[in-house]
Amino acid sequence: MSDVTPGTRTTLREQLGTRAGPKHELATLLSLAVIFGALDVVISVNSQPTTGWAGPRADLVLQLLVDVSVLGLRRFPKTVTGIALAVAFVTVLADGLAPGLLSPENPASPLILPRVTSVIVIFLVRLESPRVAFPLIGALAIIGSEPWAPSWTITPVGLLSTIGPAAVVLYLDARKQLLQELRDRAERAERETHLLAEQARFEERRRLAAEMHDVLTHGLSLMVLHAGALGISSKEPDVRKAAEEIRARGAMALDELRDLVGVLNTTSADISERMTGPSPRLGSAGAPKEPPPPPDPATLVAESVAAGIPVELDVEGERSQMSPTIARTVHRIVQEALTNARKHAAGAEIRVELRYRPDGVGIRVVNTPPRRQPDEVLAGSGSGLGLSSLRHRVELVGGTLQAGPTPDGGFRIAADLPAYVPTTETRQKSAHR
Structure with missing residues (x-):
């Protein structure tokens, strides 16, 4: 003493x-x-x-x-x-x-x-x-x-x-x-346990990303190549049009897969690279090629309306202020919400609200109660993991997601995302404010 x-x-x-x-x-x-x-x-x-x-x-x-x-x-x-x-x-x-x-x-x-x-x-x-x-x-x-x-x-x-x-x-x-x-x-032991758990989760995400990249990328690339070859070799306009559509959809799926694999394989150290979007792709001549523009949720709404589903779109602000990663996440949220409404709320009216701000974007997708029984085959076609996977994706980019029924019997999905994927430094600065 x-x-x-x-x-x-x-x-x-x-x-x-x-x-x-x-x-x-x-x-x-x-x-x-x-x-x-x-x-x-x-x-x-x-x-x-x-x-x-x-x-x-x-x-x-x-x-x-x-x-x-x-x-x-x-x-x-x-x-x-x-x-x-x-x-x-x-x-x-x-x-x-x-x-x-x-x-x-x-x-x-x-x-x-x-x-x-x-x-x-x-x-x-x-x-x-x-x-x-x-x-x-x-x-x-x-x-x-x-x-x-x-x-x-x-x-x-x-x-x-x-x-x-x-x-x-x-x-x-x-x-x-x-x-x-x-x-x-005890606090140090708890922190060390938390760090080990975080490391284990990261390793699991990296393993999944590697498997997705090795398996899915290979198959989708072959599909895009075959579709392109079919479009060139076929003399029938309908076949060429269908092949071109398959090729475009496959290319879009490859871009989405590349973005998702990047998110899963991102650490706190290299996440800053994603603040400015994906790295430039090279064209056939080796020159930098502009990345494709982020998907517009209005396209999803137009597809649903064309299929006979009443969807109302309300947009405020400029979507160009977001990074491509955030734009793709917005696209995924709206896509999952519309898909769930088609499966489980047959005949319901859907309202999509997008609020673009300089510091982020707010997404609200609300559907009214179903007016008829859903199609059994369509309702049972999902894996049941759509919302949980979507919530995990939103959390990876630093956002929040809420989903649940509304008082009138409908369903509501609400998400708030930052304009850019936050790095460790920006998270620490915001925590000290």
Whole structure:
């Protein structure tokens, strides 16, 4: 316990100053002064009066002087301790030179020190460094125990009034520090567990991304090549048109797959690259080729309207302010919402709201209650993981997604996305604001 550093005492001092306001501290010290003052009055009344020029109650005056000085113990612990030491030293000196002058010859209390000494010791240990507190407490212990005239009555009382409170305070401080260290270790272990779990999730995402890239990209690329070859070799316009549409759809699926694989395979370190969209693609001549424009949700709405589904589109703002990754996520949200409405809300009216802002985009897709029974084959064609996968994708790009039924029996999907995929640095800056 003796290796407590001065910095630890400063911390305790700050903690005391934080937890207790000036009024509360003054009230506490005033209460202690009144309690020990009353105790000194009772003991003095039940003791013989002092003799000599100092008066019949010289001992009570000295005790009350130390009791009053306790009011400044919080700010001036060394000064108050010095007053207590001076009173104790003068009392012991007077007992040797002029017995009965400053203390009764047969006192009711065997304690030579001021009776409020235990309170002074407690504050001294808490507020001062060991190199200051321990010598002062040692001086009080020597005077209070009177080793030059050991007595079974005086010596134990003097030691218990000085060393006893100091030992208790040091024990409680050491116990508090031990508990704090245990809490810190538990928090570090929890953080390490969280980091390991994050690392495991990232490894799983990377494995899935690799499998998707190896399997799906290969098949889609072959499909696009065959469709392109069919469009060139066929002489029938309908076949060429269908082949061109297959090729376009396959190319779009490849772009979507590339974007999704990039999101799954993104770490906190390289996510900043995605803030400005995918890297440029090279054309056949090796020159940079402009990436295809992000899909417009209005195309999805037009396809649904063409299929006989009543869909209303409400757009505010400019969608050009978003990064391509966010634009594709918006497209996916609207696509999933319209698909779910077609499957599970036959005959329902759908309203799509897009609110483009400089800092992000808000998406709201609401459908009314179904007007007829859904087609069983269509309703059972899904995997049941569409919304959960969509929520995971939204969280990966730093957005939020809410989905659930409306009070009138319809269904609502709402999402808020940033304008760009946030990096670790931007997340930390926003968290400190």
